[in-house]
Amino acid sequence: xxxxxxxxxxxxxxxxxxxxxxxxxxxxxxxxxxxxxxxxxxxxxxxxxxxxxxxxxxxxxxxxxxxxxxxxxxxxxxxxxxxxxxxxxxxxxxxxxxxxxxxxxxxxxxxxxxxxxxxxxxxxxxxxxxxxxxxxxxxxxxxxxxxxxxxxxxxxxxxxxxxxxxxxxxxxxxxxxxxxxxxxxxxxxxxxxxxxxxxxxxxxxxxxxxxxxxxxxxxxxxxxxxxxxxxxxxxxxxxxxxxxxxxxxxxxxxxxxxxxxxxxxxxxxxxxxxxxxxxxxxxxxxxxxxxxxxxxxxxxxxxxxxxxxxxxxxxxxxxxxxxxxx
Amino acid sequence: xxxxxxxxxxxxxxxxxxxxxxxxxxxxxxxxxxxxxxxxxxxxxxxxxxxxxxxxxxxxxxxxxxxxxxxxxxxxxxxxxxxxxxxxxxxxxxxxxxxxxxxxxxxxxxxxxxxxxxxxxxxxxxxxxxxxxxxxxxxxxxxxxxxxxxxxxxxxxxxxxxxxxxxxxxxxxxxxxxxxxxxxxx
Numbered sequence: 148x149x150x151x152x153x154x155x156x157x158x159x160x161x162x163x164x165x166x167x168x169x170x171x172x173x174x175x176x177x178x179x180x181x182x183x184x185x186x187x188x189x190x191x192x193x194x195x196x197x198x199x200x201x202x203x204x205x206x207x208x209x210x211x212x213x214x215x216x217x218x219x220x221x222x223x224x225x226x227x228x229x230x231x232x233x234x235x236x237x238x239x240x241x242x243x244x245x246x247x248x249x250x251x252x253x254x255x256x257x258x259x260x261x262x263x264x265x266x267x268x269x270x271x272x273x274x275x276x277x278x279x280x281x282x283x284x285x286x287x288x289x290x291x292x293x294x295x296x297x298x299x300x301x302x303x304x305x306x307x308x309x310x311x312x313x314x315x316x317x318x319x320x321x322x323x324x325x326x327x328x329x330x331x332x333x334x335x336x337x338x339x340x341x342x343x344x345x346x347x348x349x350x351x352x353x354x355x356x357x358x359x360x361x362x363x364x365x366x367x368x369x370x371x372x373x374x375x376x377x378x379x380x381x382x383x384x385x386x387x388x389x390x391x392x393x394x395x396x397x398x399x400x401x402x403x404x405x406x407x408x409x410x411x412x413x414x415x416x417x418x419x420x421x422x423x424x425x426x427x428x429x430x431x432x433x434x435x436x437x438x439x440x441x442x443x444x445x446x447x448x449x450x451x452x453x454x455x456x457x458x459x460x461x462x463x464x465x466x467x468x469x470x471x472x473x
Numbered sequence: 474x475x476x477x478x479x480x481x482x483x484x485x486x487x488x489x490x491x492x493x494x495x496x497x498x499x500x501x502x503x504x505x506x507x508x509x510x511x512x513x514x515x516x517x518x519x520x521x522x523x524x525x526x527x528x529x530x531x532x533x534x535x536x537x538x539x540x541x542x543x544x545x546x547x548x549x550x551x552x553x554x555x556x557x558x559x560x561x562x563x564x565x566x567x568x569x570x571x572x573x574x575x576x577x578x579x580x581x582x583x584x585x586x587x588x589x590x591x592x593x594x595x596x597x598x599x600x601x602x603x604x605x606x607x608x609x610x611x612x613x614x615x616x617x618x619x620x621x622x623x624x625x626x627x628x629x630x631x632x633x634x635x636x637x638x639x640x641x642x643x644x645x646x647x648x649x650x651x652x653x654x655x656x657x658x659x
Contacts, residue, residue, distance in 0.1 A: 150575035152585045153652075156594040157617045158548050162541040164602055168614035169501070169540070171629060256481055286535070301535070330485050386486065389532050393484060400477060 252336040252390065255309055255397035257327045261320035266296050266405040272319045273300070273401070280308035285398075298403040309397040320403060336390055343383045350376050476539040483531035490531075491524045498540055502547040508620040509551035510558070511566045519554060523547045548618065567620040575617070578645040579658055586659045594657060601651045605644055612637055613644045 263269045287300035304312045360366045482490035506516035526546040536542035615621045627634045652658040
């Protein structure tokens, strides 16, 4: 088929085009007929989105631990909490760091979100830390969202240097989120290693049989067994290499957001009230902007509907007048 | 669960990764497979192969957008299955129609050059997609990446079917010119 090559190539186009098309169904037409329902639904949604998290936030904030809001899979920390030494999992991280030097097989993965007033400065600091601790950037990007620039990177750091690297990074901006996961794969690793040893022993044994084989059918059976064993050995060795890489180099996902002012996380009721008012206003302005964009997007549909409605009204009036005259 | 966490699970060889993938992207991948194969059982089978493909590819790969990464695997597997099916029973389905449309676009007297490398062609199509309008591009991708029917695309974009057909025709013609100029279509 002539188009085969093109169809295959279309299957490998850039992710952004594939995602863009997939998300395209989110555009909905707004007609005057369902505008009322749409507004009501939108208002309910806004109420649900804004009020419910605030209720939970208030509940958590009144819990006592200043600046620490525990979640099911992570925790938020603020600078004050850190300087007071209230960093809940530090001890766990330290023990993780200690265990790395013993025989434990641990994969450490961290996620940190920072705010900064000067993005370029913090990028310089990250670069310095990378060279100082022998780390490397696996992936990085800078995106612009409104007036803000957002830097995202995946950094691989030698496991022994992970905590030092992290502490330096934490000190270079305002930490709004940090989550660390330590996965203990000692059992899996040990099992794989044992299986590898056993397979290698089997390989040696089968090779001995191979030398002693007397006919072609024996040789073929042995060769098949040998190739299966070698396939398994290769597979396990690759897995172990992957594990070794993940163990020896911890992964840190960094997101740095450039901001005009830092977000306070331990706020009084009135500060939060004031911030909510200001943020609410920004959200309102953004919402109006989005609404205007949507209206413009559907402008021709709206104009046609209005014209049709006007025409229908005029026609109705005309018919009614004629009937009255009769 | 967030995508990066699912990817981490793959990297940690945790089978929970497949469960989370199925929960989050099962429907998305199924719709791609079903568009191509038009058969529930085949689409389900294709879905399982997709999870296996993702399991084998991550690591070493770390996809930036997990959804599209899975979508591409599903598309590849489903197209292979479709080719086997199609060899036995020709015709039918949106894939066959899409092939026909693109073949008509290439023209009877032309063909795709054998000398153009796969990656080169992918780059050219990426560059080409930058040159068309956003709306035309989305429609083109819905048709030839996702193999959606004209009716589905019309519903998705709230356009008339004739408008979708016009947009596709326009983009195909532009693509033909683009590829002719670069010696891909000879």
